[in-house]
Amino acid sequence: METQPSHISGSPCPEEKYPKPSVTVDVVLFTFTEGTLRVLLIRRKGEPFKGRWALPGGFVQKDERLEDAAARELFEEAGLKGIYLEQLYTFGDPGRDPRGWTISVAYFAIVSEDLTGEVRAGDDAGDAAWFDVYQLPPLAFDHERIVRYALQRLRYKLEYTGLGFLLLPEAFTLSQLQNVYEVVLQEKLDKRNFRKKILGMDIIEETGKLRHGDHRPAKLYRFKAAAIELEKARRRFP
Amino acid sequence: METQPSHISGSPCPEEKYPKPSVTVDVVLFTFTEGTLRVLLIRRKGEPFKGRWALPGGFVQKDERLEDAAARELFEEAGLKGIYLEQLYTFGDPGRDPRGWTISVAYFAIVSEDLTGEVRAGDDAGDAAWFDVYQLPPLAFDHERIVRYALQRLRYKLEYTGLGFLLLPEAFTLSQLQNVYEVVLQEKLDKRNFRKKILGMDIIEETGKLRHGDHRPAKLYRFKAAAIELEKARRRFP
DNA sequence: ACAAAAGTGTTGCCCTTACACCCATGC
DNA sequence: GCATGGGTGTAAGGGCAACACTTTTGT
Numbered sequence: 319m320e321t322q323p324s325h326i327s328g329s330p331c332p333e334e335k336y337p338k339p340s341v342t343v344d345v346v347l348f349t350f351t352e353g354t355l356r357v358l359l360i361r362r363k364g365e366p367f368k369g370r371w372a373l374p375g376g377f378v379q380k381d382e383r384l385e386d387a388a389a390r391e392l393f394e395e396a397g398l399k400g401i402y403l404e405q406l407y408t409f410g411d412p413g414r415d416p417r418g419w420t421i422s423v424a425y426f427a428i429v430s431e432d433l434t435g436e437v438r439a440g441d442d443a444g445d446a447a448w449f450d451v452y453q454l455p456p457l458a459f460d461h462e463r464i465v466r467y468a469l470q471r472l473r474y475k476l477e478y479t480g481l482g483f484l485l486l487p488e489a490f491t492l493s494q495l496q497n498v499y500e501v502v503l504q505e506k507l508d509k510r511n512f513r514k515k516i517l518g519m520d521i522i523e524e525t526g527k528l529r530h531g532d533h534r535p536a537k538l539y540r541f542k543a544a545a546i547e548l549e550k551a552r553r554r555f556p
Numbered sequence: 557m558e559t560q561p562s563h564i565s566g567s568p569c570p571e572e573k574y575p576k577p578s579v580t581v582d583v584v585l586f587t588f589t590e591g592t593l594r595v596l597l598i599r600r601k602g603e604p605f606k607g608r609w610a611l612p613g614g615f616v617q618k619d620e621r622l623e624d625a626a627a628r629e630l631f632e633e634a635g636l637k638g639i640y641l642e643q644l645y646t647f648g649d650p651g652r653d654p655r656g657w658t659i660s661v662a663y664f665a666i667v668s669e670d671l672t673g674e675v676r677a678g679d680d681a682g683d684a685a686w687f688d689v690y691q692l693p694p695l696a697f698d699h700e701r702i703v704r705y706a707l708q709r710l711r712y713k714l715e716y717t718g719l720g721f722l723l724l725p726e727a728f729t730l731s732q733l734q735n736v737y738e739v740v741l742q743e744k745l746d747k748r749n750f751r752k753k754i755l756g757m758d759i760i761e762e763t764g765k766l767r768h769g770d771h772r773p774a775k776l777y778r779f780k781a782a783a784i785e786l787e788k789a790r791r792r793f794p
Numbered sequence: 795a796c797a798a799a800a801g802t803g804t805t806g807c808c809c810t811t812a813c814a815c816c817c818a819t820g821c
Numbered sequence: 822g823c824a825t826g827g828g829t830g831t832a833a834g835g836g837c838a839a840c841a842c843t844t845t846t847g848t
Binding site: 508510515530531532534535 | 837839844847
């Protein structure tokens with residue numbers, strides 16, 4: 319968030335009759351690796367909160383759709399493209415940015431574990447790194463609150479849609495998927511009921527391949543593309 | 557929305573390095589009177605869209621929380637106070653305001669039929685009036701889209717919370733409440749099942765009084781205050 | 795052969811749905 | 822007394838939660 323200009327303390331156009339806020343987008347990007355739910359954070363290079371970790375994000379540009387701004391920031395700061403994005407909430411409390419009046423439109427995003435390795439820090443952003451959601455470092459601005467809200471949204475999403483697989487690699491086992499649900503929802507689930515429920519949703523299918531690990535090999539599944547389209551449509555405007 | 561200043565065409569501070577958008581709040585306020593679901597609209601006094609109907613709203617002021625801005629606009633433009641409000645969505649598509657770059661944080665609001673009569677047009681806003689959601693006049697800006705989105709939210713809300721009574725007077729009959737659900741959800745409901753469901757939710761209680769109408773008198777109910785607190789808590793941040 | 799994860803069905807319960815008749819009042 | 826909306830119970834079906842053992846592999 320708000321990485322680039324540091325010269326916008328207050329209004330650059332003082333004594334305007336109708337002062338305007340700065341508007342930023344911030345993205346809470348989730349993935350799931352090594353058995354933990356993770357969020358992408360960027361280390362801030364400039365003031366304020368220099369050196370602290372913050373959500374990827376930045377100023378919205380003129381003639382840019384809000385969602386496009388979120389996608390652009392993800393690309394500029396982390397090299398990621400084509401990510402699942404949806405608007406989360408808009409935060410505008412006075413005092414949330416020490417530089418002055420700033421409103422942030424937060425986005426919620428999910429990326430497959432596959433792309434997790436592609437993350438590279440952007441040029442003018444600091445390091446980028448994945449953090450366990452349940453063990454975050456101190457964050458800049460009100461970003462901790464934004465992450466908490468996003469986590470709540472992720473829980474709702476898993477509870478009534480089947481989109482947990484967005485967090486996983488393209489091919490995954492049912493045990494992996496169940497693990498995602500258990501970590502996100504913070505509760506233990508029954509294996510048989512879980513499988514029945516997911517398979518009954520008709521959103522994933524067998525790939526025909528097996529994953530060989532330490533023990534009995536597991537069937538690999540992939541999601542049906544239609545499932546994502548359906549969810550997107552569900553959230554679109556009537 | 558955007559009633560006051562018409563001099564903000566483009567940026568008042570041209571050639572800034574980081575131009576800022578204007579930020580407004582718009583409120584979709586629902587109520588239920590005479591058997592129809594209604595939205596409050598304000599006739600625009602100034603350009604653009606002069607004379608058209610629009611959602612109540614206006615510019616966010618500095619050091620003002622977004623929700624406070626929404627509440628303030630409702631008071632200034634319609635004389636209403638203490639309304640149930642929740643954030644709906646933020647609209648920022650380029651071109652949505654012919655005057656220039658404007659982002660609108662839309663709020664969703666519900667008012668009891670009791671207060672419906674208190675609506676009076678604000679000083680600098682035009683007339684205020686209630687319109688049947690299913691028969692809206694042409695609206696200014698992208699307000700029709702915002703209303704559609706709000707209606708979708710209202711449906712979700714009635715489906716899994718019991719907050720339909722927020723639209724009704726303080727004391728209401730179960731038939732009135734069922735009628736609200738039927739009009740909002742656009743489907744006919746079974747009387748016995750509806751009553752079982754609502755009473756089972758433990759959110760309303762008998763007042764002990766009866767409403768005398770044309771036929772057999774009906775028991776009057778009121779909602780339990782705890783029900784609203786519960787819903788507010790559910791939406792609050794963890 | 796053994797340890798460890800994968801995989802698989804049945805039962806009971808509850809919640810949801812479908813459905814029809816009597817009641818109390820105003821006119 | 823009749824028209825009109827108010828009010829009530831039950832039975833069947835579907836979905837969800839609880840529960841334990843066999844299978845397949847790697848070592």
